[in-house]
Amino acid sequence: MTHQEWIALRSDISxxxxxxxxxxxxxxxxxxxxxxxxGLTIAQTQAxxxxxxxxxxxxxxxxxxxxxxxxxxxxxxxxxxxxxxxAYSLRMAPILKVNGARKILASHLTIDESTAMxxxxxxxxxxxxxxxxxxxxxxxxxxxxxxxxxxLGSVTASAIGDPKALGLDxxxxxxxxxxxxxxxxxxxxxxxxxGGALVALTLTPVMPAGIxxxxxxxxxxxxxxxxxxxxxx
Amino acid sequence: xxxxxxxxxxxxxxxxxxxxxxPKSFLEMPVVKKIVLLLPIALLSALVAVQxxxxxxxxxxxxxxxxxxxxIVALRLKASFIVVVxxxxxxxxxxxxxxxxx
Numbered sequence: 001m002t003h004q005e006w007i008a009l010r011s012d013i014s015x016x017x018x019x020x021x022x023x024x025x026x027x028x029x030x031x032x033x034x035x036x037x038x039g040l041t042i043a044q045t046q047a048x049x050x051x052x053x054x055x056x057x058x059x060x061x062x063x064x065x066x067x068x069x070x071x072x073x074x075x076x077x078x079x080x081x082x083x084x085x086x087a088y089s090l091r092m093a094p095i096l097k098v099n100g101a102r103k104i105l106a107s108h109l110t111i112d113e114s115t116a117m118x119x120x121x122x123x124x125x126x127x128x129x130x131x132x133x134x135x136x137x138x139x140x141x142x143x144x145x146x147x148x149x150x151x152l153g154s155v156t157a158s159a160i161g162d163p164k165a166l167g168l169d170x171x172x173x174x175x176x177x178x179x180x181x182x183x184x185x186x187x188x189x190x191x192x193x194x195g196g197a198l199v200a201l202t203l204t205p206v207m208p209a210g211i212x213x214x215x216x217x218x219x220x221x222x223x224x225x226x227x228x229x230x231x232x233x
Numbered sequence: 234x235x236x237x238x239x240x241x242x243x244x245x246x247x248x249x250x251x252x253x254x255x256p257k258s259f260l261e262m263p264v265v266k267k268i269v270l271l272l273p274i275a276l277l278s279a280l281v282a283v284q285x286x287x288x289x290x291x292x293x294x295x296x297x298x299x300x301x302x303x304x305i306v307a308l309r310l311k312a313s314f315i316v317v318v319x320x321x322x323x324x325x326x327x328x329x330x331x332x333x334x335x
Contacts, residue, residue, distance in 0.1 A: 016314050023318065044238050051242035054249075061241050071237040075244060082245035084280075087272040089252030094260065096253075107249040116277055167325030170300035173284035174321030177304060178314050180277045192271045193278040200279035205291030212287075216279030217272055224268030 001125055013121065013133050020113050021141030023171055024055070025149035026163050031058055032153020038066040042154045049150040053143060054111050056081040060210065080210040087217060088115040092135060095128045109139030116179035188227045195219035296334035300325035 001009070028049065035045030040062065048058045057078040064074040089110045095118060098106045118135030125131075163169060184190050196216035203212035259265060285301045286292050304321040312320070328334040 019315055019318070040234060040238070044234055047238050048242065051239070052245045054245050057241070057245050061237070065234075065237070071240075074237050075241040078241040079244045079248065082248045084276045085245070086248045086252035087269075087276060089249050090255055090260070091252075091269050091273050093253040093255070094257070098253075103253060104250070107253050108246060110249045110252070112277065112280060115273055119273055165326060165329060167296070167300060167322035167327075167329070169284065170297045170304075170325035171318045171322035173281050173297065173301060174304035175314070175318045176277055176284070177281045177301070178308060178317045180274060180281065181308055183274055188267075189271065189274050192274045196275035196278040197282035200282050201286060201292060204283055204287045213276060213279040213283055216275045220268055220271035220275040224271045225264060227267045227271075228264040 006126070006129075009125070009130060010133060013117070013130065014137055017117060017134070017137035017141040020117065020138055020175060021145040023168060023175065024113060024142050025145035026166070026168055027055060027172075028146040028149025029153035030163060031055065031062070032150040033156070033158050034059070034062050034066070034153075035150070036154040036157040038062050040065075040154075042151075045154040046147070046150055049147045052078065052082075053108060053146070054082050054085055055146070056112075056210070077210070080214070083210075083214055084112075084217075085110050088112075091115070092118055095123065095131045096135065097128075106135075106139075109136070109143060111139070111142065112176065113142050114139035116176055120179040120182050122182075188223050192219050192223045195223065293335075296325040296328040299328060299334070 031049070032045055035048065036042065040048075045062075048061065052058055052061075060077040060081045061074045064077045069077070089107055092106070092110060092115060096106050114135045117138040118131045121130035121134045123131050180193060184193055196219045199216045199219055200212040203215055207215070260269060285297050286294070288295075300321040303324045304317050307317045307320050325334075
């Protein structure tokens with residue numbers, strides 16, 4: 001890749017990272033407002049965005065408390081939703097190649113959006129340079145905007161309108177899908193994407209939130225195992 | 234409450250850290266390598282599916298479904314990322330604004 005091509009790619013990735021941060025931040029305002037109305041202090045709500053930094057887990061913790069669940073139930077709900085991040089960091093480790101303080105920071109920034117942006121880039125570009133930029137720029141953009149949005153939501157105790165009225169729920173799903181799309185490069189990847197979606201949809205009516213998505217990982221095990229039996233990569 | 238907040242945050246961080254601490258030699262085993270490669274694809278696809286068709290009660294067909302279909306068309310037409318996201322948002326927002334879908 002020439003220097004010019006890299007500059008163009010870099011600004012494209014940075015723009016995407018910024019727009020993902022903005023879209024996610026609107027949910028951050030909702031999260032801050034929810035925290036404030038659930039009885040968490042502003043500091044506790046902010047601590048979740050700063051220290052937990054994984055939106056689905058944060059919403060799960062606050063919703064569990066709001067519905068009268070105890071401390072252990074809230075911790076368990078948050079960790080259940082956070083389990084998929086372990087699979088993400090497993091996949092990102094050989095791309096990011098970090099140790100020490102950077103490994104701690106990279107782990108902290110490992111969420112749906114940063115992983116999806118990292119993996120949507122061509123890993124062959126400069127030995128993973130584009131993938132790393134996708135991950136770090138998105139992780140940092142979401143971290144900063146998510147935290148500012150949480151503060152805004154908890155201090156004003158109100159959401160900026162309804163995210164659904166803006167179509168943001170559809171926008172975030174479409175954005176993630178647009179990032180999964182380029183990763184579907186083989187029939188094994190296609191089978192995994194389709195199978196994972198089907199498992200999650202089948203389990204959604206009968207399982208508590210979090211389990212259906214996690215259960216989709218079994219599809220990766222089955223397809224990965226049969227892929228290795230075929231022998232080609 | 235601080236106990237809950239801090240323990241849950243530490244737990245979630247440890248999950249993220251754990252994944253990046255698995256020995257390289259294990260990850261380089263051919264079958265493990267393929268499974269790890271496919272894991273985020275399975276999880277992210279499942280997440281997209283649940284975000285598009287799931288709600289508190291179970292599954293639902295609402296404004297998100299046509300928005301998702303429009304996003305697929307945009308992707309197939311090789312639209313840019315921002316365009317894909319904006320057409321999905323606009324579709325869902327418009328259907329809700331005019332009361333055509335929930």
